[in-house]
Amino acid sequence: MxxxxxxxxxxxxxxxxxxxxxxxxxxxxxxxxxxxxxxxxxxxxxxxxxxxxxxxxxIPKKEDMEAQLVSRHTPKVHEKVKNTSVGIAGLGGLGSNAAVSLARIGVGRLVLVDFDVVEPSNLNRQHYFIRHIGMKKTEALKEIISQCNPFVKVDVVDTFINGNNAQEIFKDVDIIVEAFDNPVCKAELINSVLTKMNGKKVIGASGMAGYFSSNSIVTKKINKNFYIVGDGENEAAPGCGLMAPRVNIAANHEANQVLRIIMENE
Missing domain, CATH: 3.10.20.30 (Beta-grasp domain)
Structure with a gap:
């Protein structure tokens, strides 16, 4: 039987x-x-x-964890997911939540990049806990991921990322998630990836602040290598702050677009 x-x-x-x-x-x-x-x-x-x-x-054995993921994803899907590496540029509300979602589905390798520490104000939308206050975001997020899926390879880079060092940092990843708050940093990274990194795909975000309808957050394909998530309008401003519901929705749009690219379902 x-x-x-x-x-x-x-x-x-x-x-x-x-x-x-x-x-x-x-x-x-x-x-x-x-x-x-x-x-x-x-x-x-x-x-x-x-x-x-x-x-x-x-902690489950690696083979048991693998069997659980295969049963949820089906073998063909899981095999592609676990052989993919993803770079996360910025580990705030977008990056921390997208990274955890990708770890949960078993992405094989994550390269986490940030220079900041966890502050109390981060806890309203970022995937950190009180015990992480004062820790480097890279190390805090690596610890969190180890509690979700200890078999994901996590590399951390504690630095300020810009158009000059992005190539070196992300040279070995398949897909890049841009997760910055600063629009200048967003533009520098995206331009660097699209012009210097030989067709590597990048997913950015714009417009997820406030408490407007969640249905206005969408994923758009801008060209063959660039996708953008958000409503394109509602940036953080007085009376329109960044809060967990819409930020998390946008973060998981980014994570889901990574999965669609992996599965060639764009």
């Missing part, structure tokens, strides 16, 4: 029970999930049942 344990196929004898399987596979597990439900009592397994054994706080 075939069942699935931690998303991997396993042949077991007819009549095997859930708790027998637990003793065989992971007797120290604290939680048993049976076909999507937490189960504490014993029962006989059936063909095609799906069981997950969890020990609280334990």
């Amino acid at each position: 075939k069942v699935y344990v931690n998303e991997r196929s396993l042949d077991v004898k007819n009549g095997t029970t859930l708790m027998q399987l637990k003793r065989q596979i992971k007797k120290d597990s604290d939680v048993v999930v049976y076909n999507g439900f937490i189960m504490k009592k014993d029962l006989s397994l059936k063909e095609e049942d799906n069981v997950v054994f969890i020990k609280k706080g334990e």
Whole structure:
């Protein structure tokens, strides 16, 4: 009889029970999930049942994590995702949230670039926590990603990025996410990528401030190598600040566009 344990196929004898399987596979597990439900009592397994054994706080084995991602993405998709490297320029509201989404789907390598530290004012929209206040954003985000998916390779570059050093920093990545607040820095980076980096694709953002309709945030293809996210109008200004809902929507538009490029579904 075939069942699935931690998303991997396993042949077991007819009549095997859930708790027998637990003793065989992971007797120290604290939680048993049976076909999507937490189960504490014993029962006989059936063909095609799906069981997950969890020990609280334990980092999954790499092969188990891989199996979980494959089961959610399908093998073809996951293989492409895990062989992609993405550069994130700026680790504020856009960059920190986009990076975490990309780590969660199993992007193989992230290059995280910023020179700043986490401040209390960042917590209204950026993917940091109180314990990170005063830490370099690069190191704080690397730690967060390790708690989401410890098998993503994360390289950090603690520097101010501009048109002069972007080529060297991002020479080995496949796709670049521009996530700056400063419009001059945005323009410098995007121009450098499009004119000097041999067709590398870059995703920028413009207009995600305030509390306007989330439906106005869209992804637009500007040319074959440049995409821009946002509403194109609502930049941060008095009475129209940067806040988590719209910033996170824009960040995940950027992450989703990375995925569309990976899957050649533009």
